[in-house]
Amino acid sequence: MRFSFIEHKALHTCYCFVFLFLLSFSSSEAYDALDPNGNITIKWDVISWTADGYVAVVTINNFQQYRHISAPGWSLTWAWAGKEVIWNIKGAMTTEQGNCSRLFKGISLPHSCQKNPTLVDLLPNTPYNQKLPNCCKGGVLTSWTQDPTNSVASFQLTVGHSGTTNRTVQVPKNFTFHAPGSGYTCGPAKIVRPTMFISPDKRRVTQAIMTWNVTCTYSHFLAQKSTPTCCVSLSTFYNDTTVPCPTCSCACKHSNSTCVKTDTGKNPSVECSNHMCPISVHWHLNLNKKNYWRVNVTISNLNYRMNYSDWNMVIQHPNFINNLAQVFGLKYKLFTPLDDIHVAMVWGIKFYNNVLIEASNVEFEVLFRKDNNSSLSSLKKDWGFPQGIYFNGDRCVMPPPHAYPWLPNYA
Ligand SMILES: *[C@@H]1O[C@H](CO)[C@@H](O)[C@H](O)[C@H]1NC(C)=O
Ligand SMILES: *[C@@H]1O[C@H](CO)[C@@H](O)[C@H](O)[C@H]1NC(C)=O
Ligand SMILES: *[C@@H]1O[C@H](CO)[C@@H](O)[C@H](O)[C@H]1NC(C)=O
Ligand SMILES: *[C@@H]1O[C@H](CO)[C@@H](O)[C@H](O)[C@H]1NC(C)=O
Ligand SMILES: *[C@@H]1O[C@H](CO)[C@@H](O)[C@H](O)[C@H]1NC(C)=O
Ligand SMILES: *[C@@H]1O[C@H](CO)[C@@H](O)[C@H](O)[C@H]1NC(C)=O
Ligand SMILES: *[C@@H]1O[C@H](CO)[C@@H](O)[C@H](O)[C@H]1NC(C)=O
Ligand SMILES: *[C@@H]1O[C@H](CO)[C@@H](O)[C@H](O)[C@H]1NC(C)=O
Ligand SMILES: *[C@@H]1O[C@H](CO)[C@@H](O)[C@H](O)[C@H]1NC(C)=O
Ligand SMILES: *[C@@H]1O[C@H](CO)[C@@H](O)[C@H](O)[C@H]1NC(C)=O
Ligand SMILES: *[C@@H]1O[C@H](CO)[C@@H](O)[C@H](O)[C@H]1NC(C)=O
Numbered sequence: 001m002r003f004s005f006i007e008h009k010a011l012h013t014c015y016c017f018v019f020l021f022l023l024s025f026s027s028s029e030a031y032d033a034l035d036p037n038g039n040i041t042i043k044w045d046v047i048s049w050t051a052d053g054y055v056a057v058v059t060i061n062n063f064q065q066y067r068h069i070s071a072p073g074w075s076l077t078w079a080w081a082g083k084e085v086i087w088n089i090k091g092a093m094t095t096e097q098g099n100c101s102r103l104f105k106g107i108s109l110p111h112s113c114q115k116n117p118t119l120v121d122l123l124p125n126t127p128y129n130q131k132l133p134n135c136c137k138g139g140v141l142t143s144w145t146q147d148p149t150n151s152v153a154s155f156q157l158t159v160g161h162s163g164t165t166n167r168t169v170q171v172p173k174n175f176t177f178h179a180p181g182s183g184y185t186c187g188p189a190k191i192v193r194p195t196m197f198i199s200p201d202k203r204r205v206t207q208a209i210m211t212w213n214v215t216c217t218y219s220h221f222l223a224q225k226s227t228p229t230c231c232v233s234l235s236t237f238y239n240d241t242t243v244p245c246p247t248c249s250c251a252c253k254h255s256n257s258t259c260v261k262t263d264t265g266k267n268p269s270v271e272c273s274n275h276m277c278p279i280s281v282h283w284h285l286n287l288n289k290k291n292y293w294r295v296n297v298t299i300s301n302l303n304y305r306m307n308y309s310d311w312n313m314v315i316q317h318p319n320f321i322n323n324l325a326q327v328f329g330l331k332y333k334l335f336t337p338l339d340d341i342h343v344a345m346v347w348g349i350k351f352y353n354n355v356l357i358e359a360s361n362v363e364f365e366v367l368f369r370k371d372n373n374s375s376l377s378s379l380k381k382d383w384g385f386p387q388g389i390y391f392n393g394d395r396c397v398m399p400p401p402h403a404y405p406w407l408p409n410y411a
Contacts, residue, residue, distance in 0.1 A: 032218065034314060034337050034390070038064035040177055040184065040216040042076065045195045045208035046169070053084065053162040054169060054209075059134070060177075062141040062151040065335065066314050066345050067218060067393040073139015074153070075178045077118045081170035084162045085110040091135030091155035092119045103161075110160065116174075121153055132156055142310050145333055146347050166210045177216040186216035218393075227251060230279040230396035232389050237287050239405035245275035249397035252276065260304065263359065269305035271359070278303035279356075279391050281313070285384035286365075292325060293368040293384060299391070301356045308356040308392065312347040316388040319368055320344045329353070329364035 032038060043059045060076070062069060075095070085103065086094065087110050098114035121139040122130070134154040142150040163169035175186040194208040231245035253259060259272035270278050280302060286294040301308060317324075320334055320342040330353070332346045346364065348354030353362045368384075385404060389396040 032220075033341060034316070034335075034343055035065045035067070036337055038067065038218065040064065040218075042175065042177070042186070042214040042216065043195065044171075044189070044212050044214075046166075046210040047208055049164045049209070050158065050160070051164070053087075053159040053164060056157050056159065057208075058155055058157060060141070060153040063144050064218065065145045065337075066143050066312050066390070068143040068146070068151075068310055068312070069139065069141040069179045070309065070392070071138060071140055072180060073121055073137075074141065075118050075120045075139065077116055077174075077176040077178070078172040079116050079174040080162075081173055082162060084170075084172075085160050086112040086117060086157055087160045088158040089119070089155060090130060091132035092121055092153075094119055119155070121155075140309070143312060143347075145345055146310060146312060146331075169210065171212050175214045175216070183218050183220065184216045185219065186214050189214045228397050229277060229394050230281065230389075230391040231275045231277045232281045232283060232386075232396045232398045234283050234285075234385055234399060234404060236285040236384065236405045238285075241405050243399045243403050243405060245273075245277065245280055246397055246399055247274045249275035250277035263304035267305070269303050271302040271304065273302065275397070277397075278306065279308075279396070281389055281391065281396055283386065283389075291370055293370060295366040295368070295384065297364050297366060299356060299362045301358060301360055304359050307358055310347070310354055311356045311392055312345055314343050314345045314388075314390040314393075315366075315386050316341060316343045316390075317386045318342055319383075323368045323370070325367040325369040327364060327366050330362075 041061045041063055043061070045057045045059070046054045047057055048055045060074070085100070089111050094112040094114065094117045096114060096118070097109070097112055098117070100109045100113040103110075103113065122136040123138050124136055126136040132154055134152045137150070137153065139153070140150075141153060144151045171189040171191065173188070175189065177184040177186055189212040191210065191212045194211045197206045197208070199205070228250050231249035233243060233245045235242040253272060253274065253276055258267075259270050259276060261272055263269070270276060273280075278301065280300045282298040282300070284296040284298075286296050299311075299313065321336060324334065324344060327344065327346055330346045331349060332344050335343050335345065337343065344366075348356070348362065356362055386398075388398065
């Protein structure tokens with residue numbers, strides 16, 4: 001008895017341990033401290049019933065502060081709960097029609113008979129009569145902060161062979177939201193309060209017959225980005241040393257490495273460097289002006305074959321909230337996602353520098369207001385430097401703190 005009790009207890013402890021491990025694992029992987037509420041919400045509004053199903057308007061909202069969906073865009077897959085087919089779609093299409101011969105002989109075929117349809121957005125050159133508001137952007141969604149109006153996609157589905165009342169209709173299951181780099185997981189569809197639609201002149205309100213929401217969240221862990229894509233170098237006015245991007249930040253340059261000295265028009269396409277990153281960020285703490293610290297930041301695209309459209313950068317710096325005076329040359333917004341995290345998000349100005357063109361730079365300046373304590377003598381070694389930099393949501397590799405440029409009177 002005694003042995004079995006001990007065994008049992010040991011087993012119990014063991015489960016506990018596994019459970020705690022899973023808990024800490026899942027919470028750290030799915031949680032983004034810079035954007036704790038960020039998500040992509042997929043909303044289905046049933047707007048009418050038909051003889052054999054319903055018409056639904058599906059809206060995809062990118063509610064992530066700084067993560068966008070870049071080209072070649074999103075795709076969305078789900079599993080029908082029953083034998084549903086898609087008669088017709090506006091504003092998107094399925095990638096395959098599937099086998100419709102079982103159900104339909106001779107009459108006009110449905111758009112898709114697949115059990116697990118995959119939908120993609122239409123391209124911008126879609127004829128006007130097949131467009132819907134918010135469709136046809138080639139699957140590209142901006143981050144919510146950068147451009148809320150372009151962070152939305154929508155399409156309209158005519159679904160058949162389904163229930164035709166709110167008691168018989170079955171919500172689709174197993175949603176998967178794919179984006180370049182992937183990394184999203186979606187929860188189950190939840191029936192929510194029907195959406196209210198307000199007419200453009202705000203004089204009439206209509207409502208959906210039935211609405212369900214699906215929430216998808218991003219995780220770095222799932223994205224399986226095996227290597228970083230970005231690194232940071234530092235310099236200051238008070239020390240001639242430039243602290244370079246850490247060697248091998250993104251890859252190592254080998255004798256048979258896959259980098260180029262100039263554009264060869266073929267793959268590979270990343271410029272040869274000690275860090276081998278397609279994006280590098282240089283942070284220069286500039287002259288000590290009377291009332292301000294000035295920082296010049298240069299973002300370099302070292303990829304000869306890639307334009308980063310609607311790029312953004314998130315800078316984590318303890319002085320943003322109290323001391324940031326202005327950012328010149330870009331748009332910016334300050335956040336305090338958590339009490340002890342202060343970040344500024346910067347992004348390009350449309351038609352000016354919102355596209356980081358292949359093998360080129362974007363430069364901008366950040367101005368920090370001085371308080372009475374940030375004289376040079378009271379500057380801490382790392383005062384002028386960011387704690388973290390993220391390019392398009394991916395963390396850039398920073399030099400180790402012990403390598404930061406020394407102050408003249410340091411140590
Ligand atoms: C999704 O994000 C929006 C905007 O931040 C937020 O209001 C909503 O609560 C989030 N949904 C979930 C399920 O977290
Ligand atoms: C949804 O996925 C689960 C697990 O992958 C699977 O067991 C289930 O059969 C799927 N449901 C449908 C309707 O495909
Ligand atoms: C399509 O479905 C029919 C009926 O179930 C079947 O006979 C036929 O082999 C299927 N065709 C293909 C290409 O799978
Ligand atoms: C279905 O519709 C009826 C009548 O409009 C309504 O009372 C009921 O709450 C609806 N049920 C659901 C699940 O939406
Ligand atoms: C469903 O999603 C929409 C955004 O598409 C949101 O406004 C609404 O609050 C969500 N409903 C619930 C209950 O989360
Ligand atoms: C260099 O190329 C050789 C042959 O193609 C390969 O065996 C070796 O692993 C490569 N070295 C590195 C560091 O990639
Ligand atoms: C910093 O930026 C300003 C304005 O763009 C420019 O005049 C100055 O030369 C830059 N300084 C350095 C060190 O790059
Ligand atoms: C990047 O943009 C430039 C200027 O608009 C264009 O000439 C070039 O073809 C683009 N490159 C790619 C890979 O799209
Ligand atoms: C700095 O000190 C001066 C005088 O000592 C004072 O008037 C001013 O308000 C102080 N500024 C800040 C930001 O504390
Ligand atoms: C300046 O330093 C003093 C003493 O170290 C501190 O009490 C004060 O809050 C600081 N002021 C600012 C604006 O940080
Ligand atoms: C500048 O900083 C480097 C460390 O990055 C240090 O080795 C060097 O001595 C410093 N130079 C001066 C003049 O303080």
